[in-house]
Amino acid sequence: MTIMGKLDWHYLLFLLLAHHPPARIRRTIHFTIVGKNFYLCARCTGRYSALIGVFAVYLIGYSFPLWLYLPLIAVLPLPGIADWLSQSCKIRESTNPIRVGTGVLLGIAEALLLLLLIKGLFLMLLFGAAIIGAYAFSIYLLALKTSCFKSYLEDITQGN
Numbered sequence: 735m736t737i738m739g740k741l742d743w744h745y746l747l748f749l750l751l752a753h754h755p756p757a758r759i760r761r762t763i764h765f766t767i768v769g770k771n772f773y774l775c776a777r778c779t780g781r782y783s784a785l786i787g788v789f790a791v792y793l794i795g796y797s798f799p800l801w802l803y804l805p806l807i808a809v810l811p812l813p814g815i816a817d818w819l820s821q822s823c824k825i826r827e828s829t830n831p832i833r834v835g836t837g838v839l840l841g842i843a844e845a846l847l848l849l850l851l852i853k854g855l856f857l858m859l860l861f862g863a864a865i866i867g868a869y870a871f872s873i874y875l876l877a878l879k880t881s882c883f884k885s886y887l888e889d890i891t892q893g894n
Contacts, residue, residue, distance in 0.1 A: 748773065763830060776830040777814065780837020781844065788845035800855070803846050807862040810843040811869060819873060823882035 752762045752773040762773040798806070814836035821828045847866070850859040876882070 751775070753778075761828075761830070761833065763834075776833035777818075777837035777840070780834040780839075781841035784838040784841025785845045785848075788842055788849070792849060797849070798846065800858070803850060803858060804861055804865070807843045807846050808865050810839040811866070814840045815869060815873060819876070819882070822877070823880065 752759070753775055754761050754773075759773060761776055763776050763779055764771065764773050766772070817828050817832055817836045820826050843866075847859065847862045850856075850862060
């Protein structure tokens with residue numbers, strides 16, 4: 735069994751926080767703390783900020799009306815899906831403010847799904863998960879039927 739070296743841990747931390755190859759570092763938010771550079775995925779920064787925000791608001795006693803959960807879970811991911819797909823298919827290059835914004839919308843939808851679980855509303859959770867699953871399957875089919883999926887995988891493996 736080998737122990738990871740210091741550089742291995744730094745690279746692992748980079749991959750966990752940025753999860754973009756160095757050639758796509760422009761898709762991250764860069765900041766420095768005590769002389770150390772950190773890179774956070776822009777979309778994930780928005781997602782996790784929204785998740786934390788929704789749970790903070792929930793903990794202080796506010797909650798969305800239940801009738802809004804499924805419509806929001808269905809609609810909020812659409813801008814993020816469109817942004818990611820158009821970028822992955824090389825139709826356009828997104829910007830970090832758009833990535834953060836669409837990440838916030840995705841994070842709110844994810845937080846609502848988790849709140850359904852926490853509240854024990856399993857039937858609604860199942861419907862919400864089915865909506866997200868339908869989106870994932872649709873993206874997969876669309877990408878597979880076009881050259882987008884192959885192009886995306888080639889970019890990832892080549893580090894572009």
